[in-house]
Amino acid sequence: MFWLLCALLTLVVAAAIAAPLMRARDADTPSAASYDLRVYRDQLREVERDLERGVIGEDEAGRLRNEIGRKVLETDRKLTEATPSRRGGKMAGAVVTLAVLLAGAVGLYLYQGAPDAPDLPLSTRIANAERAYDNRPNQAEAEAAAPEPDKPEVDQEYVTLVEQLREAVARTPDDPQGLTLLATNEMRLGNMIAAREAQQRLVELRGDQASASELMRLSALMIEAAGGIITPEAEELLARALQKDRSLPQGRYLLGLLQLQNGRPDRAFPIWRQLLEEGPHDAPWNAPIRASIRDLAWLAGQPDYVPPEPETTGMPALPGPDADAMADAEDMTAGERQEMIEGMVAGLESRLATQGGSPEEWARLIGSLAVLEQTERAHAIWQEAQQRFGATPEAIAPIQAAAEKAGLTQ
The missing domain is CATH 1.20.960 (Mitochondrial Import Receptor Subunit Tom20; Chain A)
Structure with a gap:
């Protein structure tokens, strides 16, 4: 079926390119030569009218007829010689153009496409998604393979303060407040593994008393340190956070992202749809959802879905990034x-x-x-x-x- 559609589309494109060239071939004649012939015929008629009126004599009329006749024969000869070559040139140009375009299209598909790829029914795609889910790297593997994050430019005085904080936490490793501060500041410096380690120590210290937000934050830091991949360890922490608070919006957002990463937009869509419809409409995590929810709905088999319009409550919106930054929020880790x-x-x-x-x-x-x-x-x-x-x-x-x-x- 795929190749049949390709062949039909190729024929349609070829016909669209050839049609104007064929019309040009049928209609095109050397306009200058045609004009000359009409002029010469008019001159012959004018000679006959002058002869009838007695303006010129028979000898003069004969001489003019011979002169004009030679010009007619010469012009007709040029027209006969020029027309086949010019028409042939146009046809040759059309054939070459079509051949180049078609060959280029086929070559591009063979280079960039996947001509040997079989059709993928829904059951096969779901099986592939499950296989990708099962074969995710663990946290250590993902962190080792993650690209080095860009480090923000910070003041040296701030770096010195963070160094002092590290030393303080090293002296009192079981201080929850110190660990919380260290995780935050390591994250701001771009040291995601160090931030993850500090937050992980905090969660281990709290044990079963760790809050949903603390668990969710550790999961987010693990995802960040893993280069954006939601590893099994990060997913387990995310599940613990949602067990403590099923309404946790950031956790539900990440749960939808997990489904997207593993090729299941049909599972991600209802999660993000519910978040978007629950509101509040100006919640920061709703910005990337709103930017992609229509495409996600199409992939999930609901192309007619219309997201709710943001409500106007009269309450000032929470200050945040400008419109361009919010549009780019989908690409954030x-x-x-x-x-x-x-x-x-x-x-x-x-x-x-x-x-x-x-x-x-x-x-x-x-x-x-x-x-x-x-x-x-x-x-x-x-x-x-x-x-x-x-x-x-x-x-x-x-x-x-x-x-x-x-x-x-x-």
Whole structure:
């Protein structure tokens, strides 16, 4: 069937190229020679009219007839000689053009395509996806094969501070706060394996008490250190995080990404679709989903799917990257996405602390911290907001609603 379609398409293209050339061949004649012949015929008729009117005599008319006749014969000879060669040249050019195009198309397909590839029914594709899933590299193999990440340019003073933090953690390796800070700062320096090791030590230290966000963060760092591959170890941590909190949006995003990496868009689509439809519409993890959800729906067999339009709530959107950066968010690694989300929330928190803001922005910050499972910080913001806006019922109302939704008022 494939080769039949290729042959039909080739014939259609060849016909489209040849048709105008054939029309040109049938219609094209040497315009200058044709014009000369018409002029000479008109001159002969003019000679006859002058003779009838007595303007010229018979001798003069005969001489003019002979002169014009010689010109007609010469022009007709040139026209006869020129037409076959020019027509033949056009046909030869058409044949050569078609031959080059068709040969180039076939050669390009043989070079870039896969002429020997068999048809892949759905069952075979699913089997191949399962095989790819089972044959993923483990964490150590993936980290060894991962390309060296680009290191950001940082101030030397910051590097010195991180060195001091490393020394402090080495002296007290069981300090959770120190391990958390070390994982964050190693990630900002681009030392993803070191960041993963610090976060892994923190999770091991907490044992069964490790929170869903801590497990998810370790999974994201493992993915980052593995060059973007969701290894079996990272998947196991992701599953533990989702067992503790099935609504964890970052974990569900990564679960959909896992399905995509292993050739199962049909499984990834419902996960990302639910995340997108649940909202909030301005959640940072929804930006890459919205950018690719239509293509994903098509691959999943639902080409008519229309994603929901972002809702306008009247509440200021969480400050973040510009439109171009958000459009590129699909290409971010898991660690970069997590850092982007935390950076956006931290930027809003810093602005509200230094410049102040509307009650709606305070409510937004509390809700964002709750989504990131940073409950202690969210509670501290809630306490500060009560001091700032508690005397004004209409101002404290949206903040209190966000606190109640985050479970801070219980």
